[in-house]
Amino acid sequence: MSFSNLAMQRILFTNREYCQASDLRIDSCPPDVSNCRMVKNWDGTGLDAIGRRLALTRQVLGLQQNEFCERAKIAANTYNQYEKGKKRPSVENAIRLCEAYHLTLDWIFRGDPSGLRYETADAIKAARAARASEANN
Incomplete structure (x- = not known):
């Protein structure tokens, strides 16, 4: 069972009860829930998560900072402070990045990739x- 990025904040257990997971999400979940693989959450709203997304986006676009x-x-x-998770981008600067x-x-x-260009979203998904995969090895 795979979960979309929007549903990653909660984990569905076999008893159908939901459990809040603060910084983990389900990557894939076979019928035996004990074998679920957990990966670091990229979908949070905190400074670190925003910084990780910005850095990942920049890297998949093949650009230096x-x-x-x-x-x-x-x-x-x-911008460096954004990627390091020390400062949240202002709305004005975030709009500049969007444009x-x-x-x-x-x-x-x-962390919602649904509005990104297909090529960008696909590259981010692959990265x-x-x-x-590296983290699980």
């Missing part, structure tokens, strides 16, 4: 899968 923020007209030191790279505020702030 300075190139990425320059095109969006954001100061390099400001420059065809992202969405939902992706940046909530996430590769990282999850």
